[in-house]
Amino acid sequence: MAGNWSKAAAATAAVVVLFLGAAYATEETIEALTRKLWPRPRIEAAIRALDEQKQAGLLSDTAYRKRKTALGERLAGTFQPHALSVENPPLNFIQNGGFEQINRNSAPNRSRWLWWNGWSWGGNYVNAWEDRSQYVHSGKYSARIECKGEKGRIGIFTPALPLIPGASGYKLTFWAKGEGDNELFVNFEGDISGTLREKMPAEWKEITLLGKPAGQQKTYTVFFYVTGGGTIWLDDVALVPVGGSVED
Secondary structure, three states: OOOEOOHHHHHHHHHOOOOOOOEOOOHHHHHHHHHHHOOHHHHHHHHHHHHHHHHOOOOOHHHHHHHHHHHHHHHHOOOOOOOOOEOOOOOOOOOOOOOOOOOOOOOOOOOOEOOEEEEEOOOOEEEEEEOOHHHOOOOOOEEEEEEOOOOOOEEEEOOOEEOOOOOOEEEEEEEEEEEOOOOEEEEEEEOEEOEEEEOOOOOOEEEEEEEEEOOOOOEEEEEEEEOOOOEEEEEEEEEEEEOOOOOO
C-alpha cells in the first residue's frame, strides 16, 4: 500500500503538539527545552497552518485568537510554557498524555488530536476520544483508533523530538487495550531503534518500550500504528530519557 499524508492532519500537527516536553526543576532548563522544541521555522510553519485551519472552518474565532496569540508570544520569546510539567527526575516529553484535552472539530478519519498528527495508510478508520468508563484507564478520556474496513497502517505520531545529550535510551510507557482482530505497532523512527508489535488484550495492559540511540541524527519520532482490524485504546502515555541533560 502506498501511504499518503492528509493535508488537514499535517496542518494540525504543526499547531498544537502532544510531545512538547516537561522539564527539570529549574526555569532555565524549561526554557532550554522549549527552544529546542520550538525553533523559529517551526513557529512560522505553525502560524501558516493555523491560518489554513481557520480558513477551512476547523477553528472557532476564540480558539483561533488564543492560538495565534500563543504562537506570536513564542515568536517573540515571551511565551510562558505552562503545559511543561516540572519533575526532577525524569524529563517527560508527553503533553496531554492522558488525552484529557479534546477538540471535536477535526474530522474523524484524520487527526482527531490537534496535539498528535494523524496519518492514513489505506484502510477505513476512525480516530476519536473515548469517554465510556470501561475504555478509559484514568481521567475522563482515552484515545480510540478503530479500523472499520480494509486493514492498513493507521494511527498517530509525535513531531520530531530532540535527542538529550548523554541519554542512553528513551523509555516509553503507556496503557492499552483492544478488541477484535487488532494489532498495535509502536515504533521509534529516526536514529533510535525500538519496536513493539503485539495484539492488545481485552483488559488494560501497561506497555514499556525502550528506544536506543542508533545514529547521529538530532531528532526522532514515535509512531503508534494500528495495523490490524478491530479497535485499540491508548491512555496515560509517557516518554522519559534514561540519563542525560537538556541543558544547552
